[in-house]
Amino acid sequence: MQLTGAEILIECLKEQDVDTIFGYPGGAVINIYDALYKHQDEIRHILTSHEQGASHAADGYARATGKVGVCLATSGPGATNLVTGIATAYMDSVPMVAITGNVPLALLGKDSFQEVDITGITMPITKHNFIVKNVKDLASTVRRAFYIAQEGRPGPVLVDIPKDITAQITEYIKEEPIAIEKVTEYITxxxxxxxxxxxxxxxxxxxxxxxxxxxxxxxxxxxxxxxxxxxxxxxxxxxxxxxxxxxxxxxxxxxxxxxxxxxxxxxxxxxxxxxxxxxxxxxxxxxxxxxxxxxxxxxxxxxxxxxxxxxxxxxxxxxxxxxxxxxxxxxxxxxxxxxxxxxxxxxxxYPLGYKKDGRLKPQYVIEKIYEMTKGEAIITTEVGQNQMWTAQYYKFTKSRTFISSGGLGTMGYGLGACIGAKIGNPEKLVINVAGDGSFQMNSIELATAIKYNLPIIVVILNNGVLGMVRQWQDLFYDKRYAETDLDRGTDLIKLVEAYGAKGYQITEESQFEEAFHKALESNVPVVLNCIIDKTENVYPMVPAGAPIENVITEG
CATH class of the missing domain: 3.40.50.1220 (TPP-binding domain)
Structure with missing residues (x-):
């Protein structure tokens, strides 16, 4: 059957049982979006607020489901906005296919409007990447991309498609995906x-x-x-x-x-x-x-x-x-x-523990989340102290329930990943634990959660500082707190409510349980802004480069 390149791409995605794409449209991918429009009953498109949010959502979807996450962006800045998310997936071995548009073939290499060499840029942070220069190669390239993303050690693959390739017509013949075989040939x-x-x-x-x-x-x-x-x-x-x-x-x-x-x-x-x-x-x-x-x-x-x-x-x-x-x-x-x-x-x-002094403690918050969810939630995190407290005090008993940027340590990752995890597991409770610094990096994705009526919960451990960097300054830089006090004066509750979510300000332990209970029963996104002390550090801690038995413990 004769189809355009854009239609062939959609058919290949259907071959791979793709049911969801996270993306943001633009001129170079307009033909792809036109084809998606015609197949919206078969493939759901989630319009994020930023391309980085799309890449993190595809990543979170993949980690939470075990399937390949797919994101889509236009050429130039749209493609480069995916880079951090692609690198995040690469460092943590997450199967993802990132699809980007590019300028027409005749304009490649001429500094054309919104042109970047995205395959060159992403070569070090993908398992493999492709630029499709012949529409006849498009189907085989997409199929190979999905295979590479899943075989062996998983990872992201990028497919860059010039705009005229999406408009050209060629023969499409449906194929069954190649089965992913387990790597066993080296086991003797x-x-x-x-x-x-x-x-x-x-x-x-x-x-x-x-x-x-x-x-x-x-x-x-x-x-x-x-x-x-x-x-x-x-x-x-x-x-x-x-x-x-x-x-x-x-x-x-x-x-x-x-x-x-x-x-x-x-x-x-x-x-x-x-x-x-x-x-x-x-x-x-x-x-x-x-x-x-x-x-x-x-x-x-x-x-x-x-x-x-x-x-x-x-x-x-x-x-x-x-x-x-x-x-x-x-x-x-x-x-x-x-x-x-x-x-x-x-x-x-040497059990994990913390001093209770009457103030709202981040460790208490995580323990309470575990208790009230009975350990059955999918937890995403941002990066920093919030991530470590979650790792230490929430007892994870099942795979694909802890979703966090480990290798790259990407601040701003958690909210997009939370959205992707919830899309992939609509029946499960999904919670993002954040620091105030990380949350404000990609808080715009609250608009995505509102648009798609995703009842996620965001718990901000708000200490008013870039906590982990400040902790290093506290312990190793003689308390020279260079640019880690945020002090921006942002009213996060007003911000959250402006997006259409519910927000609760929490300053005491006694307030958290009631607010979290309300969040559990809500049918809209809820943000709990938990005000904690900026001097609260993550312990145990081993100084960088020291033997791991040399553990600093609180006090």
């Missing part, structure tokens, strides 16, 4: 047997879990593995929800803002089993002091991560779920009683 019996020998000889093992467990949907296999090994389990920020936080083997997050028990376990273990984790600098800190007594077994789908930051003694490259299944099949139950008693002692001696 020798590797499995070596891992089993390590496990059997270890007396003090520690399982270190990253976001790869969630990507692989390997939660159940991980629990079975941990219970067989009888090992404590810690996780990275991106691994939250990959192992139930309520499980007796769980020791909490590891690294800069991890628990002291996790950091001590990493320092004292004789075998570190890294599963779907990349040994980020925020986890390992001082390389030569990280797990100094341990052999390292690294299980990951991406061979590029092996020996990149930490040398592994043994590794298995492949789909995490498949590796764990094979290990579980052969692994005899272990007993590491003295080690487990030691870890239990650390957990009891």
């Amino acid at each position: 019996e020798e590797d499995i047997n070596n891992a089993l020998e390590l496990l059997q000889n270890s007396q003090q093992p520690l399982i270190y879990v990253g976001g790869g467990v969630i990507c692989a949907d390997a939660n159940g296999d991980l629990v079975a593995f941990a219970e067989k090994v009888k090992a404590p389990v810690c996780c990275t920020l991106m691994g939250l929800g990959g192992f139930p936080a309520t499980h007796e083997l769980f020791t909490g997050m590891i690294g800069m803002h991890g628990t002291k028990s996790s950091n001590l376990a990493a320092t004292k273990c004789d075998l570190l089993i890294a599963i779907g984790a990349r040994f980020s600098d925020r986890v390992i800190s001082k390389v030569e002091a990280f797990a100094p007594n341990a052999q390292v077994l690294h299980i990951d789908i991406d061979p590029a991560e092996i020996n990149k930051n930490i040398r592994s003694h043994y590794h298995i490259i492949g789909d995490v779920k498949e590796v764990l299944k094979r290990l579980n099949k052969k692994l005899a139950p272990q007993e590491n009683q003295p080690w487990m008693e030691q870890v239990k002692t650390w957990k009891e001696k």
Whole structure:
């Protein structure tokens, strides 16, 4: 059948079972939007307030559903406004396809109006990207983009389409998507047997879990593995929800803002089993002091991560779920009683905690959210102190319920991601925890939540400062608070109400429960502006570059 390039694009999206696109129109994509208009009953378009909001919403949709997130923007500034969201998805291995328009082929490379080399700009932050210069290649390119975004280690792919390509006509033949096969060809019996020998000889093992467990949907296999090994389990920020936080083997997050028990376990273990984790600098800190007594077994789908930051003694490259299944099949139950008693002692001696002094505490707010949602909400966050308090005090027990920018640390990410997560899971409660600095970066997306009647809840931990930067200034820069006091005088409640949302100002603990209860029963977006003290810091904390056992605790 003869179709225009724009119509072929829509048909290819339908082939991939795309039901939602987040975007913002412009001249270079007007033909695509015209085709979308004709197929609005099959593909829902969410008009965000800014292209960055579209990219974050596509990212949040992907993380919360496990499907590919799709965003669409015009050429020039529309395309460059996607860049931060694409980089966010790339750092956290999120499957996304970003579609951009560009100027007609004859105008490429001539500094034409709203022209940028978006494939050149995004080359370092995509798994792959394409510019389509022949309409006959469009269908195969889109299909390949979706395949690349999902196969192996997921990530974003960009497809740039010049405007005249969307208008040209060629033959379209429908195809079924290529099945995504698990990466198993590098998993050998020798590797499995070596891992089993390590496990059997270890007396003090520690399982270190990253976001790869969630990507692989390997939660159940991980629990079975941990219970067989009888090992404590810690996780990275991106691994939250990959192992139930309520499980007796769980020791909490590891690294800069991890628990002291996790950091001590990493320092004292004789075998570190890294599963779907990349040994980020925020986890390992001082390389030569990280797990100094341990052999390292690294299980990951991406061979590029092996020996990149930490040398592994043994590794298995492949789909995490498949590796764990094979290990579980052969692994005899272990007993590491003295080690487990030691870890239990650390957990009891160094629990997470905070001083209650009558003021509204951010930790209390997060604990109350967990209590009132019974741990069943999807939580998105912004970046900074709000993110760390959420990671520490909300007990995530299921995958795809903690959604946050880990690798890039993108302020302004959370609200767009919250919208995307809610669109992908309309039946679930979705809450964004924010700082006042991050919230004001992309607060315009409240208009999107209002337009589509999304009853999301935003909880702002408002300390009037850029909290995490101020914390570093407080601890390491002799209290020189350079440009971290916001003091803008913005009335956030009036701002929220101007968008059409409900807003509640909260200054005391006794007010929070009532306001949050109202938010839970509301059918419109609600913002809870919780005023907290600007001197409140995130603890525990390991100074950058210090051994992770050197934990600063409050007081």
